Amino acid sequence: MEQNFIFFYGLRWQDIFDILLNSYVLFRLYVLFRGTNVIRVLLAICILWAVSQSAVSLGLIVTNWAMQGVITAAALIIIIVFRNEISSVLQTKNLKSFLWGIPRYQFHTPLNIIVESVYEMAEKKIGALIVLPLKQGMANIVQGGISITGTLSQEMLVSIFWPDSPLHDGATIIQGEQITSAGVILPLSKRKDLPSFFGTRHRAALGLTERIDALVVVISEETGKISLFKEDQIYNIGNRSALEKLLQEHAGDDSTKKGFRHQTIELFAAALISLFCITGIWVNFSKGLETLATHEVPVEFINPDQKMEIISSSVSNVKLLISGARPLINSINPEQINIQLSLSQSVVGINKLSITKEDILLPPGVQLKKIDPSEIDVTLDTLIEKELPIQPHWTGKLPIGLTMKSARAVPQTVRVIGGGLVLKNISTLFTEQISLDKLTESGSTTVSLVLNPASIKLEDTNKIQIQYLISKKPS
Amino acid sequence: MKKFLSRISIKTLLIFIAILFLSTAIANSKQSKAQMVLAKAVMCESIKNFKPINPAVVFSISQGEVFCYSNFDPVFEKTYIFHKWYKKDKLIFTMRRSLSPPKWSSFSKIQLRNADKGPWRVEIRSVNNKLLQTLRFSMVD
Numbered sequence: 001m002e003q004n005f006i007f008f009y010g011l012r013w014q015d016i017f018d019i020l021l022n023s024y025v026l027f028r029l030y031v032l033f034r035g036t037n038v039i040r041v042l043l044a045i046c047i048l049w050a051v052s053q054s055a056v057s058l059g060l061i062v063t064n065w066a067m068q069g070v071i072t073a074a075a076l077i078i079i080i081v082f083r084n085e086i087s088s089v090l091q092t093k094n095l096k097s098f099l100w101g102i103p104r105y106q107f108h109t110p111l112n113i114i115v116e117s118v119y120e121m122a123e124k125k126i127g128a129l130i131v132l133p134l135k136q137g138m139a140n141i142v143q144g145g146i147s148i149t150g151t152l153s154q155e156m157l158v159s160i161f162w163p164d165s166p167l168h169d170g171a172t173i174i175q176g177e178q179i180t181s182a183g184v185i186l187p188l189s190k191r192k193d194l195p196s197f198f199g200t201r202h203r204a205a206l207g208l209t210e211r212i213d214a215l216v217v218v219i220s221e222e223t224g225k226i227s228l229f230k231e232d233q234i235y236n237i238g239n240r241s242a243l244e245k246l247l248q249e250h251a252g253d254d255s256t257k258k259g260f261r262h263q264t265i266e267l268f269a270a271a272l273i274s275l276f277c278i279t280g281i282w283v284n285f286s287k288g289l290e291t292l293a294t295h296e297v298p299v300e301f302i303n304p305d306q307k308m309e310i311i312s313s314s315v316s317n318v319k320l321l322i323s324g325a326r327p328l329i330n331s332i333n334p335e336q337i338n339i340q341l342s343l344s345q346s347v348v349g350i351n352k353l354s355i356t357k358e359d360i361l362l363p364p365g366v367q368l369k370k371i372d373p374s375e376i377d378v379t380l381d382t383l384i385e386k387e388l389p390i391q392p393h394w395t396g397k398l399p400i401g402l403t404m405k406s407a408r409a410v411p412q413t414v415r416v417i418g419g420g421l422v423l424k425n426i427s428t429l430f431t432e433q434i435s436l437d438k439l440t441e442s443g444s445t446t447v448s449l450v451l452n453p454a455s456i457k458l459e460d461t462n463k464i465q466i467q468y469l470i471s472k473k474p475s
Numbered sequence: 476m477k478k479f480l481s482r483i484s485i486k487t488l489l490i491f492i493a494i495l496f497l498s499t500a501i502a503n504s505k506q507s508k509a510q511m512v513l514a515k516a517v518m519c520e521s522i523k524n525f526k527p528i529n530p531a532v533v534f535s536i537s538q539g540e541v542f543c544y545s546n547f548d549p550v551f552e553k554t555y556i557f558h559k560w561y562k563k564d565k566l567i568f569t570m571r572r573s574l575s576p577p578k579w580s581s582f583s584k585i586q587l588r589n590a591d592k593g594p595w596r597v598e599i600r601s602v603n604n605k606l607l608q609t610l611r612f613s614m615v616d
Contacts, residue, residue: 070555176492389611391611393594394594394615395592395615396537396615398535403531405530405531406532407532407533427563430563436533436615473529474529
């Protein structure tokens with residue numbers, strides 16, 4: 001639990017954006033495909049995926065293999081079987097509705113006009129074929145038809161199916177408040193178990209509902225009977241209320257605030273579920289991608305005694321083996337990892353300091369696995385002053401026949417400041433190398449001193465004059 | 476009579492204490508006096524007839540050897556000294572040399588190798604490890 005908290009605590013803004021973006025994509029997929037069978041199949045695939053993951057965790061090799069095969073096949077099946085739904089979503093001309101619009105069910109379809117028109121035509125035995133599509137597209141299923149795009153009214157609907165009307169033979173499609181087209185030819189059902197009194201209109205209505213989620217109302221020209229076709233089912237309508245009820249069910253219990261609220265709650269729940277799902281997937285991926293990395297981190301010494309100086313340390317960098325989510329590990333800057341060792345308890349001489357987890361500062365969500373080395377030796381010393389003699393460091397070779405009788409540094413000694421332990425072992429300061437090759441007579445030269453170790457410091461100038469006496473070597 | 480004896484004995488005791496104090500002081504003064512005096516110390520290419528030949532501060536390794544010559548005059552009693560050879564600040568070896576009255580010359584030497592090039596020094600120290608003199612020189616090509 002604590003680890004999960006740390007895990008989320010280490011969220012970057014990129015992770016939040018990643019989760020929100022994909023949650024929105026998932027939510028949009030739900031919005032665009034809701035009410036269709038695609039959602040159900042997607043849910044089935046999710047369940048299969050969960051089973052597959054369980055099989056992996058339980059070590060069920062064959063089950064996992066089979067589940068993966070089914071999921072792969074299901075993805076292909078979705079594209080083939082639901083090509084109409086997918087194409088209707090992708091062919092949406094309105095980009096706004098595709099990206100962020102939330103299509104509601106046919107709230108504004110005036111069902112009472114349809115009911116009144118249907119009963120008027122039934123009484124007059126006027127044959128009619130009325131299609132109320134829902135979510136699935138029907139563009140590549142139906143043929144012909146005349147585009148009308150007129151506001152739905154009882155008179156208009158009856159006039160379309162009036163026996164002498166040129167459009168009365170085909171189907172009329174109603175979407176929302178509008179009659180979008182009339183005289184449309186629907187595909188016929190090939191079922192052989194249909195009642196004998198079913199005419200072409202009935203077969204066409206059944207043919208369409210076998211393929212998509214539309215609702216089709218048929219009025220028999222011979223009997224005046226009203227039939228309703230929905231999802232491969234045939235309903236014989238006995239009274240107005242039955243027709244109204246079925247139409248309302250199809251339209252999603254329209255026209256009431258309750259229905260709108262219900263849909264809002266549903267969409268809100270869908271948004272939340274999308275967010276949870278994507279967050280879960282992200283966590284799963286991030287944890288699944290947990291990786292190890294080694295960082296070489298410099299050691300920082302804190303709280304030193306002001307009178308002391310660090311002379312040496314057995315190591316200056318410590319290797320840290322850390323683990324965490326790969327994106328997190330990859331995004332770590334060296335400045336985010338610190339090792340701070342307190343010298344408050346240290347004394348002059350060699351101090352063995354242990355590096356513990358408390359001394360290491362890591363970014364949230366990163367775990368420490370190993371410290372190498374876990375112990376370092378730090379040599380501390382107090383600063384002292386010491387006067388040291390200077391000795392020239394001659395190199396090369398004097399010309400043949402010459403000898404250097406004496407050499408003297410001016411000044412002969414210098415004061416240095418450094419650690420007591422270091423200066424204890426130093427009794428002379430040497431100059432930089434002075435070449436003898438070109439010296440032929442007595443003289444002087446100015447040279448610098450070599451400070452070794454570099455921790456020692458000169459009180460005065462580093463420039464030293466070397467006076468030398470050269471003479472001929474006695475034969 | 477008793478008084479006389481007691482006065483004599485007190486005088487005797489005081490004289491005895493005075494003699495004891497003086498003898499101790501003389502002994503101490505003798506001890507603090509140097510056992511020898513370093514008259515001369517040089518680095519040289521060779522020694523001939525107890526004398527240094529070609530004293531210098533730079534020596535070529537082609538010469539093969541370098542000598543540290545030290546002459547003590549006077550030497551009050553038999554004692555010994557040390558020649559401590561350092562390359563830079565690292566002690567390479569120590570030679571103990573005996574001294575005998577009334578004066579004495581002693582030397583130590585080193586065989587030169589190619590690896591010996593660099594600054595050297597020889598510290599001449601007494602038996603009490605008192606630094607008498609430091610001789611600084613370099614070994615070169």
